[in-house]
Amino acid sequence: xxxxxxxxxxxxxxxxxxxxxxxxxxxxxxxxxxxxxxxxxxxxxxxxxxxxxxxxxxxxxxxxxxxxxxxxxxxxxxxxxxxxxxxxxxxxxxxxxxxxxxxxxxxxxxxxxxxxxxxxxxxxxxxxxxxxxxxxxxxxxxxxxxxxxxxxxxxxxxxxxxxxxxxxxxxxxxxxxxxxxxxxxxxxxxxxxxxxxxxxxxxx
Numbered sequence: 363x364x365x366x367x368x369x370x371x372x373x374x375x376x377x378x379x380x381x382x383x384x385x386x387x388x389x390x391x392x393x394x395x396x397x398x399x400x401x402x403x404x405x406x407x408x409x410x411x412x413x414x415x416x417x418x419x420x421x422x423x424x425x426x427x428x429x430x431x432x433x434x435x436x437x438x439x440x441x442x443x444x445x446x447x448x449x450x451x452x453x454x455x456x457x458x459x460x461x462x463x464x465x466x467x468x469x470x471x472x473x474x475x476x477x478x479x480x481x482x483x484x485x486x487x488x489x490x491x492x493x494x495x496x497x498x499x500x501x502x503x504x505x506x507x508x509x510x511x512x513x514x515x516x517x518x519x520x521x522x523x524x525x526x527x528x529x530x531x532x533x534x535x536x537x538x539x540x541x542x543x544x545x546x547x548x549x550x551x552x553x554x555x556x557x558x559x560x561x562x563x564x565x566x
Contacts, residue, residue: 364460364463364464364535367456367460368460368461368464369425369428370453370456370457371401371453371456371457371460371461372401372402372425372428372429372432372457373401373428373429373432373453374432374450374453374454374456374457375397375400375401375429375454375457375490375491376397376398376400376401376428376429376430376432376433376436377397377432377433377435377436377439377450378400378450378454379396379397379399379400379401379433379494380393380394380396380397380432380433380436380437381436381440381443382396382494382498382500383396383397383498384436384437384440386498386499390434390437393433393436393437394429394430394433394434396433396494396497396498397429397430397432397433397436398419398426398429398430398433399490399493399494399497400490400491400493400494401425401429401432401490402418402419402425402426402429402490403489403490403492403493403494404461404465404485404486404487404488404489404490404491405417405418405419405461405464405465405486405490406418406419407485407486407489407493408465408468408469408482408485408486408489409468411482411485412468412469412472412474412482413472414468414472451547451550452547455543455546455547455550456543457487458487458488458510458513458514458517458542458543458546459487459513459514459517459538459539459542459543459546460539461486461487461488461490461514462483462484462486462487462514462517462518462521462542463483463517463518463521463535463538463539464486465482465483465484465485465486465487465518466479466480466482466483466486466518466521466522468482468486469482469483470522476522479518479522480515480518480519480522483514483515483517483518483521484511484514484515484518487511487514487517487518488504488510488511488514489504491503491504492504508549508555508556509545509546509549509554509555509556510546512556513542513545513546513549514542516541516542516545517538517539517541517542518538520534520537520538520541520542521534521535521537521538521539524537524538
C-alpha cells in the first residue's frame with residue numbers, strides 16, 4: 363500500500379512542480395529537473411544525511427522515469443489544471459504524510475535516536491518543496507504561515523509514538539497518515555495558519 367501511495371505522491375508532486383516551472387517560463391529540461399527535485403529531493407537529502415546508499419532513485423530508476431513522464435504529461439494537461447486544483451491539493455497532502463512515514467521508517471532502520479527519526483521524517487516530507495521554491499525564486503511554503511511542516515512533524519510523532527505504545531506497525535502507519543492527511547485537508551479548507559513573526563522596524 364505504501365509503495366503505491368508513494369508512486370501517486372511523486373507523480374502529483376512532479377506535476378505540480380512542472381506547473382510552477384511553467385509559470386517561470388522554463389524550457390522542458392528545466393521543467394523536468396524541477397519536477398524531479400521536488401518529487402525526489404526530500405528523499406535524496408534524507409539519504410545523504412543518513413549515509414543511506416544507494417539513493418532511492420538510483421536504486422529504483424523507475425522513480426526517476428515516473429517523475430519525468432509526469433512532468434512531460436503536465437504539458438498536455440495544463441489547460442485542465444485549474445479544474446484539478448483541489449485534486450492536486452489532496453494528492454499533495456497525501457504525499458506529505460506518505461513521505462514523512464517513509465522517511466521515519468528509513469531513519470529507524472539506520473538506528474538513529476527518536477528525535478532524529480522525527481526530523482528525518484519532516485525533511486523527507488517537506489524538503490523537495492523547499493528546493494523547488496528556492497530554485498523558482500519563491501519563499502518556501504515551509505517557512506510561511508501554512509500548516510505544513512507542523513503536520514509532517516505531528517504525523518511522524520504519532521507514527522513513532524503509537525508504535526512505542528505497542529500499536530501494530532500497519533495500524534500505527536495508517537492511523538498516523540490518516541490523522542495527518544485529515545488535518546492538512548482541514549487546514550486547507552478552513553485556512554488554519556501558524557502564528558507569524560512580523561518585524562518591520564529598521565535597524566539604526
